[in-house]
Amino acid sequence: VTDTADLAARVLEGDRRAVARLVTLVENESPGATQALSHLFPQTGRAHIVGITGAPGCGKSTLVNELAKEIRRGGPTVGIVAVDPSSPFSGGALLGDRIRMRDLSGDEGIFIRSMASRGSLGGLARATGDVVKVLDAAGFEIILVETVGAGQSEVDIASSAHTTLVVQAPGMGDDIQAIKAGIMEIADIFVVNKADLPGAEATVNLLQMMQRLGRDGSRADRGHHGALARASDAGPAETDWVVPIVQTVATTGMGISELLVAMHDHRDHLYHSGLYRAREEARVAREFELLLREGLLRDLLRRMPPGRMESVLNQVAARQIDPYQAAQQLIEDRCREVLS
Numbered sequence: 367v368t369d370t371a372d373l374a375a376r377v378l379e380g381d382r383r384a385v386a387r388l389v390t391l392v393e394n395e396s397p398g399a400t401q402a403l404s405h406l407f408p409q410t411g412r413a414h415i416v417g418i419t420g421a422p423g424c425g426k427s428t429l430v431n432e433l434a435k436e437i438r439r440g441g442p443t444v445g446i447v448a449v450d451p452s453s454p455f456s457g458g459a460l461l462g463d464r465i466r467m468r469d470l471s472g473d474e475g476i477f478i479r480s481m482a483s484r485g486s487l488g489g490l491a492r493a494t495g496d497v498v499k500v501l502d503a504a505g506f507e508i509i510l511v512e513t514v515g516a517g518q519s520e521v522d523i524a525s526s527a528h529t530t531l532v533v534q535a536p537g538m539g540d541d542i543q544a545i546k547a548g549i550m551e552i553a554d555i556f557v558v559n560k561a562d563l564p565g566a567e568a569t570v571n572l573l574q575m576m577q578r579l580g581r582d583g584s585r586a587d588r589g590h591h592g593a594l595a596r597a598s599d600a601g602p603a604e605t606d607w608v609v610p611i612v613q614t615v616a617t618t619g620m621g622i623s624e625l626l627v628a629m630h631d632h633r634d635h636l637y638h639s640g641l642y643r644a645r646e647e648a649r650v651a652r653e654f655e656l657l658l659r660e661g662l663l664r665d666l667l668r669r670m671p672p673g674r675m676e677s678v679l680n681q682v683a684a685r686q687i688d689p690y691q692a693a694q695q696l697i698e699d700r701c702r703e704v705l706s
C-alpha cells in the first residue's frame with residue numbers, strides 16, 4: 367500500500383519512470399492502480415484534453431506528431447495516448463506509429479503511450495481515461511488522445527475530451543462516414559488533412575454544407591449520455607462556437623500552427639462560456655456511472671450462488687424465461703439478500 371502511495375507521489379513530481387510504471391499497472395488492471403489513482407485524483411483536472419479521431423489512415427498519428435512538436439516549440443508539455451481498437455492490422459499500425467513518433471523521443475516534455483487493445487471497447491475507454499488522469503496528474507499540460515473512428519470509440523473519446531478534432535481526408539469516402547458516425551455532433555474542430563491531395567476542397571465544401579444543414583456545428587448532446595450525466599443539463603447551453611474547418615498537410619506541417627490556434631481558441635471559449643465546467647461535470651458523472659455499473663455487476667456476480675447464472679442462461683436460451691424478467695429476478699434476489 368505504501369508502495370502505491372510512493373508511486374503516486376513520484377508521479378506527482380513528474381517522474382517519468384513512475385508515470386510509465388503506473389500506466390502499465392493501469393493497463394493491466396492491477397489492484398494497485400486504483401489505489402494510486404485515488405491518490406492522484408485531487409491533482410487532476412488541469413490538462414487540456416484533446417481527442418483526435420477519424421477514419422483509419424486519414425493521418426491522425428502524423429498530425430499528432432506535428433502538433434506535439436508545434437506545442438513544444440511554444441513551451442507546454444505534451445502527453446500522447448494512442449488508442450488502437452482491436453484490429454488484426456494493429457501490429458503494423460503500432461509499429462508505424464512508433465517510427466513516425468520517433469522524432470519526438472528524447473524530449474522530456476513529451477510522454478507517448480500506445481494502448482494495447484485487449485478486452486472490450488468499454489474497458490479500453492476506461493483504461494484510456496485512467497491513463498489520461500495519470501498524465502494529467504504528472505503535469506502534462508496538453509494531452510492528445512488518438513482514436514480510430516471505429517464504432518463507439520469516438521463517442522467515448524468525445525465525452526472524455528475537452529476538445530475533439532475530427533479528421534477527414536479527401537477521397538476516402540469520409541463524406542459517408544461523417545454522416546453515418548454522427549461525427550458532426552462530436553466535432554469541435556474539423557481537420558481536413560492531406561490538403562495536398564485532390565478532393566480536399568470538395569471535402570471542405572461538403573463539411574460546410576453539412577454545417578449549414580445542421581444549423582450550427584455545435585454539439586449540445588455531447589457527453590450527456592447516461593442517467594447521472596443529466597445532472598449537468600442545467601449547465602450553460604451550448605453556445606456560439608462555430609466549428610472551424612482547418613486544412614492541414616501533416617506530412618509537411620502545413621496548417622499545424624493554425625490548428626493549434628484553433629485548439630487554444632476552443633479552450634478559451636470553453637472557459638469563458640462556462641462550458642469547461644459543464645463538460646468536466648458531465649465527464650465525471652459519466653465516469654462515475656460506469657464505475658457504479660461495473661461495481662454493482664461485479665458484486666452481483668460474486669455473490670450469486672454457484673450454478674445460478676448457468677441455470678438462468680439455460681432457461682433464457684430455451685425460451686423458458688425472457689431475459690428481461692431473468693435479469694430483474696437476479697437483481698431482486700440480490701436486493702432481498704441485502705435486506706434480510
Ligand SMILES: Nc1nc2c(ncn2[C@@H]2O[C@H](COP(=O)(O)OP(=O)(O)OP(=O)(O)O)[C@@H](O)[C@H]2O)c(=O)[nH]1
Pocket residue numbers: 420421422423424425426427428429459462514559560561562563614615616617618
Ligand atoms: N499526402 C499526404 N499524406 C499524408 C498526410 N498525412 C499523413 N499522410 C500519410 O497517410 C498515411 C497514414 O498516416 P497515419 O498518420 O498513420 O494515419 P492514421 O490516421 O494515424 O492511421 P491509423 O492510426 O492506422 O488509423 C501515412 O502514409 C502518412 O504519411 C498528408 O497530409 N498528406
Ligand SMILES: [Mg+2]
Pocket residue numbers: 426427428459463512
Ligand atoms: Mg495512427
